[in-house]
Amino acid sequence: MERAIALSIENVRSGSGGPFAALIVRDGSILASGTNRVTTMLDPTAHAEVVAIRAACQAVLSIQLSDCEMYTTCEPCPMCMGAIYWARLARVYYANTRDDAAQAGFDDSLIYAQLVLSPGDRTISMVQLMREQAQEAFREWEKSPLKVRY
Numbered sequence: 001m002e003r004a005i006a007l008s009i010e011n012v013r014s015g016s017g018g019p020f021a022a023l024i025v026r027d028g029s030i031l032a033s034g035t036n037r038v039t040t041m042l043d044p045t046a047h048a049e050v051v052a053i054r055a056a057c058q059a060v061l062s063i064q065l066s067d068c069e070m071y072t073t074c075e076p077c078p079m080c081m082g083a084i085y086w087a088r089l090a091r092v093y094y095a096n097t098r099d100d101a102a103q104a105g106f107d108d109s110l111i112y113a114q115l116v117l118s119p120g121d122r123t124i125s126m127v128q129l130m131r132e133q134a135q136e137a138f139r140e141w142e143k144s145p146l147k148v149r150y
Contacts, residue, residue, distance in 0.1 A: 001071045001095060003030070008048070008073040011035040019104065020048040022072040024056035024065060024089075031068060032056035048072060049080035053087050063150055064088045074101050077108045078115060086150075 007021035018036035025031060034051030038044055049072050056065055066088040074096040076084060084092060098108060110123070119126035141147055 001073075001093060004033075004071045004073050005095060007033060007035055016040055017046075018106070020073055022048040022052040022070055024052050024068050024070055026060075026065075026068045032059050045079065047077065047080050049076050050083050053083050053089075057087065066090060069093065074098070074106075077101075077106075078111045 004021045004023050007023075008019050011017050011021060012019045016035065017038060017040050020036040021033065022035075023030050023033050032052050032055035034048045034053070034055060036048045037046035037051055040046075049070065052070065052072075053065065056068060057063055064087065068089055069091045070084065070089050071093045072080075073094070075094045075098045076092065077098070101107070102109060114122045114124075119128070
């Protein structure tokens with residue numbers, strides 16, 4: 001965690017991004033690291049946790065990190081939580097809380113509130129279209145010999 005905190009401070013001081021960093025650790029060794037790159041990459045998904053997960057997956061040539069742990073400087077946001085669960089990390093250690101992040105100007109409370117609403121009631125309206133036609137992709141997936149389950 002000390003290394004993650006140092007990276008987050010370095011990230012701010014260098015002007016490279018926000019005050020967040022994450023490490024992926026396997027068997028006590030750092031496999032990958034990531035810092036917040038949202039503004040430098042012009043990518044709203046370039047959160048430290050996502051950057052670290054991407055690097056770790058490339059390092060192990062797998063989409064699953066079930067034998068790894070994450071050390072992150074802040075409680076993960078909803079997007080990062082999704083990535084953590086998809087990567088199947090074994091454990092996450094975090095330093096700052098989401099309330100600490102909100103006090104620093106990184107408030108995810110709107111997103112948490114939106115997740116429990118039905119799609120049509122969300123601030124960004126979500127309208128379903130062409131479901132029946134889109135089901136064809138799922139039917140193709142089910143019978144594909146090339147699919148890789150995850």
